Amino acid sequence: MIPPPYLLYLGHCDDEFGIKTSRGLATFRPEDCVGEWRHDDCPFTLGLPRMNAAEGRAAGAQTLVLGIANAGGQMGGAMVEDALAAIAAGMNVASGLHQRLREEPRLVRAAQEMGVTLFDVRDPPANLPVGNGIRRAGNRLLTVGTDCSVGKMYTTLALWQGLRQRGIPADFRATGQTGILIAGAGVPLDAVVADFISGAIEMLAPAREDDGWDLIEGQGSLFHPSFAGVSTGLLHGAQPKALVLCHDPTRPHMRGLPHYQLPSLASCLEANLRVARLTSPDVQAVGVALNTAKLDEAEARRLCTATGESLGLPCTDPYRFGADPIVDWMLQCFAPSPPATTASA
């Protein structure tokens, strides 16, 4: 586990997508975030107090989270200098960047001297098992998508929040770098060796005997030619009782592949259910999450209604309109049977 509370790093980042990990932490773990560290050329704020390394440490931060992404996933000199300052102030450093903290000798040396820890969340756990598909107890929900980057992590977190707000035990099971930094644990599925994809998810979301839920962050898409293998192994390892389909209605083509169209929602849902049935024969779809950021509100609401009606499922934009319609429906679908009575009204 990565020790909270956190100081969230924005640095010099001037790309809105680039700060999504820091933003995710501020949104979903606000109680664990003491401040944001941004330089004058960063035009964004997470609405947290602005502070540098020393100020963050004084405010109680245990870990500086390098919650930004940049082209190539490299750290760059300025980021290394700031990480060194955080270490000097007595903080751990966590990163989801492609370039590992432990590959930067100055950081390694400084962390040793200060007795703090470097967390590279892209390193998969050692000794992952091969999946076995043995049916295991527990409620598990997996988000699936028509494409990559359509809101699967966000939707999963919104469902997790919705369950917890209702007092239902729930765990968010992260499978990507951002999710892992938010959860403080997880498996970076894109870095796992092919033979262990489903086994990694069996380990990540083991049998649970309570009536709570494991909410598993999906990856890729069965219709993305680059990553469908990952999505397939994830479906099989998850053994989901419930699927939620995520979609960006304004996406012009599969991400990064102008020569590939998006699938229809109905065919995508059908394909995911079919694959999931191998390890979870009774799996069912419980909702659709649309990312309507680029639509005006009236159009967004109209599209959610129309999509829900055409698929016979609750449909919402969980970021814009909340996840309640899906949370309500999944709880109704999987409600414990009422005790048998001798007569019905």
Added chain:
Amino acid sequence: MIPPPYLLYLGHCDDEFGIKTSRGLATFRPEDCVGEWRHDDCPFTLGLPRMNAAEGRAAGAQTLVLGIANAGGQMGGAMVEDALAAIAAGMNVASGLHQRLREEPRLVRAAQEMGVTLFDVRDPPANLPVGNGIRRAGNRLLTVGTDCSVGKMYTTLALWQGLRQRGIPADFRATGQTGILIAGAGVPLDAVVADFISGAIEMLAPAREDDGWDLIEGQGSLFHPSFAGVSTGLLHGAQPKALVLCHDPTRPHMRGLPHYQLPSLASCLEANLRVARLTSPDVQAVGVALNTAKLDEAEARRLCTATGESLGLPCTDPYRFGADPIVDWMLQCFAPSPPATTASA
């Protein structure tokens, strides 16, 4: 490339399945095998002259192939001693074992001193690309299976031989350790990181402009909960024009998973075609290969006939009855169109 000719190592192996790599080389590259090295307690022969390291080297062998598998994939002291003897005699050493040759310091030191090379075929190539799904030229056939270890490699090699015997350019594209040792090149797909499965196959079987064929060795099964992700990425990366379905009719359950039944041949074929269509919309099935080793000949022939009739495809046991029915049919399916004529007979 691993320099031929080879001395095939059987060592002390007393497990018939354990010698399958050496047997595969003797079967499919007989012209490159000068002899077999077996100790007195090994009850098997490949029908090659028996020789030790020094005799093998004298007969011209360039490489000792440790073409055996054992539980755990470790080398053991006797095998290391024999490999050292081969190095001392001036041979390279190649291995598909889980334990890497380069992790055994005595072998590394000896190879350096003698100026020979150690080949660990389980190491995937560096800098694999992410798949892009862009349609590429060329005839590609992929073997798929109802389960793991049902004869996909053998079938692929038999088809490759059949095409070459007809003078048609053809390349065997290996995706597993044994196949790689036979081909002298390939990608060990089970060791590739998840995000690169389809990209690895796009690299392994690039566009080809002649009328020849790439015959790609399948892995796993869409119906095996441990490995379906690998099979999915392989289907997408391969962009196959043709699929051949491989099956062991005597397999009681999915390999290693007593709680999973085998799929029907028809549903397995349908699922593979459906997944393959994402990157290869016109893909078609061209045959079924049965592994009938445990059936008597009359029963085997009857089953091939019945299976072929029920699926409307040529069906054979390529090891027992040859691959001709499938080779003939695939060539007919993909024959270049005859020149247009002004009148037909």
